Amino acid sequence: MPLREDDPESIGGYRIESRIGTGGMGVVYLGRSASGRAVAVKVVHTQYADDPEFRARFRQEVKAARRVSGAFTAPVVDADPEAALPWMATAYVSGDTLAQRIADQGPLDWPRLKRLGGELAEALREIHRAEVVHRDLKPSNVLLLESAGGADGGDGSGSGDGGMTRVIDFGISRAAHSDVRTQTGLVMGSPPFMAPEQFSSPRDVGPPVDIFALGALLVYAATGRSPFEAENAYLAAYQTVHNDPELGALPEALRPLVMSCLAKSPQDRPTPVQVLDALAALPDEGPTGATGSATGPSARRPRRGRRFKVVLASAVALVAMIGTGVSAAFLGGTDSGAGGGGTDAKAGVPAGWRPWHVAAEKDGDDMMPSSEACTPHAQGVYCASPTTALTRLDPLTGKVRWTKPMHRPKSTTGYSVTGPVVGAGTVFTYSAEGSGGVDAYDAKSGRRLWRLPGPHAEFQYLSGVLVVHKGELSSSRTSTYTAYDPRSGRELWHHKVTSDSPGAFYAGPDGTVFADLRIAPRKGVPGSSEIARYDARSGRKLGGTKAPKGDLWLATVHDGKGYFARWENDSGVSSRFFIQDLTSGKVRGIDFPWAVEPEAPPLVRGDAMYLFDYANETVLALDLKRGKPLWTTSRELRIFSEPSVRGDSLYATMPDDSVIAINIRTGRERWRSAAPSFKDATDTNNAGGGSVDDRSPSGVAPLALGGVLYGVTDEGTFSVAAKG
Template structure:
């Protein structure tokens, strides 16, 4: 691109040789240092240079950008936020950008797509670790270098958003490019976080695979509507990458994987095969049906089109979409499950739900003899309920029920049949896949049938969800573990549990992987106390690697590529970390011991301990530092859930508290409810967060929903 008369001869002592391009924030030049190194120098537009607040934020972003030095990014070489026009120089990456390459040569073949997916995930991982969000990942910002893809142009867009003057009105630009932006960048730009970049990864991969974006439209504002509320067009995406792309393109930021989880999907050189049950979302052979235009769209089209063309940032309001990030048509609600009945007779409800999970428009909950019951995310309508055991409970045991997983419009649960056979207690357990919207049983697979069968309950460690399906204990004595395929429930592989006579083995999941955690036991206390941790190969079920540890340990999650394990009994004085790639074991002492009565939860890189009194303590698992301590005022809280900014926890009665995730300060509380009945003593049930909509189980088989921004 030829230089213009107004272009400078040098910037910061670097000789300008060519003009590489221009965008909403500045002009990019090809420059050369005194030693001959070629650089890409971005010079900010004059309107930003006159804004002191912009300069302050630009300086901060440059400092953060300097920390990004991964193999898939262009490192910052030099910068000057105090120049007449601020500038930043990065290493020049020779080669065409992804957009130019696809226009000239067509879509990338599958091997290069996988390379691109891994490169983008790794680049964004480095950017996010530096405390930055790219916000404008698009084909033009992905360079196809000889040694792999590189992400460029990061560290500036975040600064420009906070300019004191109305930058959007002045320039007609937004911080992003509509076909590759995330829904929250349109509906709630102040809440944009790393998950927005993950959404953009999905859109960029679709473009690289097909030559068009998943939400393309001739109209910019129609494109924005499709991003926020439309179904992505994924025809032409290779089957082995469909799951990867679909996960990236989840509408809710909380539902998208992290960059580390994306890398985990690719780490073994294969992705889970697409499931037949996903066809209603994305069909590989037939185009998805077009959505009917909503009545509100026509009268608003003129104003919205003008706004889109002027700034391309939309705050959509309608019966189906509201400001912020809420499920379509959401309104505050509270509801109680209908009685699922057993043998057409009513049950006697006396307990809370053990777990709820959301998929598409449904919140599905389980517990207290309920195998699954569905509430509409938007208004709480309770449309169906099924019992754990469809026949009368002859043994009087009661069956809790739990949601194993919920995704792509399906919910995975377990059922049981407890009865007496020839004067002997007999248990028959199944794992079932239900249509979350209708409750229809899509498949049901028996996992155990006999006096010693084990309940496939994730709460007990006897089942775990993975991308391919459900790994569960199997066999009449629960001495095997097997993978049940998500699409049909068929057993994909099956293996015996190691040393069932001397070890208690639990199935655990972290970052999309399944682990077998086996704790050695013996009648001789001197011979007890060891733990082995094995990562399972999801293709074969066999251990990829095994690590032996002293003491009885269990996995609580994964952060920073390392498994986090804690003792199963006694006070917690240390954290054990296992690197998921190198298998190196590290033990880190906690700044202060945590009592056995505390409940640990790993949330967004923080190890949070909750106590029955409502006290919460947060630690950094990587070094054991105490980050903060707070009194939530919530009695007997259940496991908390976290957004990008807050931690939420609730009591059995539904009393709710919101804590600042960074400082622990209680920012809001909500009184409990008395319309759900009084449940048996215990802790509150886990919460479910869908965007800004929080779903709180409470009382007896009851749930309420609240917009967390209104707390």
């Protein structure tokens, strides 16, 4: 892969020649030492360099890779985990991954299959002797040397060479006694090559998980498929835990060994030495004496694109979303209830609409993410930035209809930018004078209706009123919340609320709001577990219920039900949701197939809940009636935004800023739009700067209005036509 303009010329004294690949954590370059030695240099992405947890993981990767030696791993040559951009150099291995080899040439013949199993077992023996567990042994982490066939005379016997196999990428490995454990809720591994315990107890896995992966790799190398192949990650996880492996045309002589490697219980799997002994007992030629493919004649399979290794360890800042529903038509519509509004995509696009895109406003540095925050709505796309209080883009053309300039003093620092909030024909944003107050504008004309002097911590449009968290955020558990009429600015009520939740109020049904009044007990002070219900206009308390016990985040309230996520040891990830009827208090739970990182509230529509897992860039759909997962999107799709649902389609933005439509019943892709281009004549990179892997997923879901979809990313704002 050729170098880009922003790629370095050298790293740690190694001259950079080309790119080998890129992934979620960093870029891998081909480099040369002063003596001409070829090395693979892995450099961490900029956004992770200041993340202490990520640096700890990278130090662990370097330490683990240095501890491992042997003929079948790529040794570490040099590293600097404390550099501004941490990096590690390993001996360069020229060759294809096992995934590429199988895609290009089909399954391995018997001699090479047997040899692959032996060399993988020897590699694991050395890895485990160093008290390291790889945890992500998969086809793309196994390299097959280009010279292997020639070096051994072409017969795959392996005599007289250093082996054809190299195990690479210790990015999620750990030492057996390491204190650095999974903290971000990533799916640590790659279905369908993960052992059952990696789903059920990911923090307690040991060397047997690598043996399980070895068994799965042998099936893959012999048949072109994993023994737990599935349409999506959830089904692969389910089959791994509950179903027997599908061995396909795996040679009979290998089946007993592979089945023992794929045992559900870790204690029932062999050690690397036992695998070597079992392979040594097998004949050098296949069961029929042939040296052709282990599966017989095999059609050449097309090359597939390289899969991104999706690891998103940094937190993603969320842009405020629109408060309730959207209107049924462009321009001049009125707000509807939650989940309502908008015409179906099949209704077609409005007259005069054309696809458009507007690059995000930059804060003086083209390589920094945009500081602009935008909210799409039926009456327009509204944007705020440190230099512009509010801008309205025409939803038909993307042209600026009006702009409200910023009047704050130049000395003002720490100005907060959030996505404008739209409701009741009004747009709310932080005040133009920079005090942290709230300005209310007419959504169509841009006329300012009223101003609330600040500073204020946050504001939300909930159940027909604007609820303002008065004053700045502080360490106090007691805050004042005041509700205002959205058009006149008249104060409706105020409550002094004591809560451990930074944002206490949530929209409820039938003109109500809920308040999270839970507080943890302190010495001499009793706690509270109450979720209270108020009339949104009068502020009168209507009732309350006790929330479920435990360290739970009230992620969202929908249709009178509270959705609580259970944190895993304060890690910010969750493997279980609790759903409570906030009138009766009845509670039920839903287990996830793995620990997810729900950075934003889930989307509830009908009897389904859709949750964007930031860490793995997937959408997880759950059946709320049965309390079971429905499907997940494939990690190869790489969902890059919060989802939205309209009709029977789920929409999400992709890394290239295209929009994908997914069938909400099956999780399968229906179509995707063309990607808008944010490039200009002076910029060879995207407007957001850097590669896709330098960017963060969007906190704004695509908005479907009629036959048009509106998207917001750090690149900019765009509209595209829905396809069906």
